[in-house]
Amino acid sequence: MDQLLQALAAPRRREILRLLRRRERSAGELHRALGDVTFGAVSQHLGVLEQAGLVSARREGRSRFYATRDQGLQPLREWLDEMWKDALSLLKEQAEAEERGERPARAPAERRMPRSPRRRLARTQRRRR
Amino acid sequence: MDQLLQALAAPRRREILRLLRRRERSAGELHRALGDVTFGAVSQHLGVLEQAGLVSARREGRSRFYATRDQGLQPLREWLDEMWKDALSLLKEQAEAEERGERPARAPAERRMPRSPRRRLARTQRRRR
């Protein structure tokens, strides 16, 4: 998960993935397609993507052809689904609580009600944030 | 997309999101739950997550309660779906090409067939990579 998100976090690498979406390409072809980055840098990015399981390479003569590995994004998809599932179940619980006439749960352990009417000092206001 | 993935790439921030999955928590509560990181650092992480649209904050007295924003992950979901869709359509195209008796497309522009039988030099092999 870590390597995966780290690899995806760099815009340049997402650019490379985008170029590889529809068909495989050699490192040199990628280099030429990107235009403003050295061959060395492209090769390094490809190494990171390969380590993260996002691309695979195939040798053909002097060239290496890189292609996206569709299973590569699977862990991210699963993580996302898990997050989503939790968000849904939370909403459901809140709706049920609402039905029972409760207020939506809000960090109950930390809740501390004011014990006296709020006294608001008129104060020179400095900075809002 | 950039801010989003950048925010998710840090393990500490995913840890915070995990803590916020089921219910909202104050910054201090998060600080105590994490244990090995300063209050300041937690606050900074929360700032990044808020900028990325992954959490929202609610003030209550001296505390600020943070909660996950479920729409926050939507762009990532869409990006992922797009990637997935392309992978599927590529597979489909390849299958159709296969049906027509073609070989799977492999970077046709760069393809260069050897013009003579390969002569393989017996060479002292140094390092594999």
Next chain:
DNA sequence: ACAATAGTTTAGTAATGACTAAATTATAAA
């Protein structure tokens, strides 16, 4: 063997980022 082409690796640099300690702001309570 030698030259040419394709790619990787390395050394070094500049920018970014996660972290800490300390200063600062905001709110509430005595």
Next chain:
DNA sequence: TTTATAATTTAGTCATTACTAAACTATTGT
């Protein structure tokens, strides 16, 4: 007003990283 609590902000440090130029490796052609 003063004190305490909750959180943010800042200044500075250390590690990581994206990049370049240049050295190196691998493969093919002559």
